[in-house]
Structure formats: C-alpha cells, structure tokens
Amino acid sequence: MPPERGPFHVRPFARRQRDRYIARRMTLSIASWNINSVRFRIDAVERFLREESPDILCLQETKVIDGDFPAAPFRALGYEHLVINGQRMHHGVAIISRVPLSADDRLDWQANGEARHVGVRLENGLRLENVYVPAGGDVPDRELNPKFGQKLDFLERMTAWSAALDVPTLLVGDFNVAPLESDVWNHKALLDVVSHTPIEVEALARLQTAHGWVDLGRRFYPAPQRLHTWWSYRAKDWALSDRGRRLDHMWASPAIADRAVAHRVCEPCRSWLKPSDHVPLVTEFDL
Structure with missing residues (x-):
C-alpha cells in the first residue's frame, strides 16, 4: 500500500473536508457500515462520506485482499489513514480515518484465520474495535450446522476478551444478532431464525455484561421503538415490506457512552443505487 501522508495533506475536496473537521474538532463522529463489497459499492461509500462526513468509517464485509483495497478514493476525500484486514471474496474489515490511528491489531475470534476484526487506538487513548461476527448459517443447531456453533464460539471468545478490557473502548460492527x-x-416469526434465536440473544447478553457495554443505539432510541439496520435483498420493495432486523451495533465502555451526543441510522442509504443490504450507523462524541 502507498505510504500514509499527514492528516491535512490538501487536495481540492479534501481541503473542504479538512476545514469542516477543524471547525468541529471538539467532536468526533464514527460510522460503521457492512458494505458487502467495498469495490462494488465504492460510489455509495464516496457519496456517504460526502454527505455525512464522519471522521472515521468502519467497514465490514469488504471482500477484498489488502493489496487490492481501493485506497485512492478515500484519500482523495481526505481520509489518509487506513487500517485494513482483508480476505479474498469473503469477510474483510477496514477502518478509514481523517484522524491518526495507531496500535492496530487483528484478533482471530473465529480461530481459523478469517479476516473478521481490526482494532486501533486513537490519539486521545480511545480503543476502536471493528468486528464482523459470522452469520451462522440457516439452522440454529450446533450439531446439525457447524457454522452456528462457530458463531456461538466466536461470541464466547469476544466475551472473554471483553472481560479483560481495561481501557475505554468502542466496539462497532455487524454483530449478526438482533x-x-x-x-x-416480527419477534414470534423469527424466534427460530438465525440472528434472533434465544441462544444467540443469551450469548450476546453475556458479551454485553462482561464489560458493561452500553448499547448506543438503544440509549438514543429506547425499546420498543423500531430500529432496523438490515433488510433482505429478497424483498421486492424493502421499504414497503419493512421486514428489517437490527444486526449492526455500536457499543461503548460506560465512560465513552456518557460522551455520546447523537446517534443515527442512515436508512435512506438502503435505497441508493447498488445498495448494501445493511445501512450505516453514525455516532457523534463530545471528546
């Protein structure tokens, strides 16, 4: 990959982005999006960055090896710092930022080398962890469906990691659990559908309790408000049928959660040209 340049290297569009960043430097906005192939949907990503202008964008399911990651469009928009963990055709995660990043790590919670996690430290000391939890196949039975067992094991490894955390952390990504x-x-209709089964919900609850994670989505939009981030491609009209699920999350250590000032789900992105089946989340922090 090309060498990184300073955070305020000026290009025509990047100059405007830089000026906006300087004007609001007391806040930090972080976005998360399962993009379902960053190269195929690079136009949508660029549009999102122009319209929402987050300081940091975490991507899941990038579906590209590190050497083929489309870094140039991001740098042209002022996002000079890229930390990537890619894999050909499957999985893959990335963190793209206008602010410096350091101390990156790639944890193998799947225990098989799949590219499903990347983490960084910001200059203010905040840890940012970006994760793509396995979907788990179609049958919610460990014996009949090994993929489901792998998903549960993945969540348990995350739980052990969470219990040992001793720094302020933001955990974002596609958790593949609603x-x-x-x-x-429809709760009753999905009780036996992978992503909403009681065993997955219980596993996610253990993960949340292990560190005292604060679910930022539900802090700003308390249940039972409707809050969805994913709609299947199978629906002819996703908005009309509105058979959504909240699979994407942003969780924060309590001290960080107290600094969150806004959170939104960018639902209109689901109607863009060549959309992902997920939509972005954006949280703003007063840091």
Missing part, C-alpha cells in the same frame, strides 16, 4: 423483540419486524 437481541430485542423490537429489533426485528
């Missing part, structure tokens, strides 16, 4: 009844379009 934990609350109001996180899905």
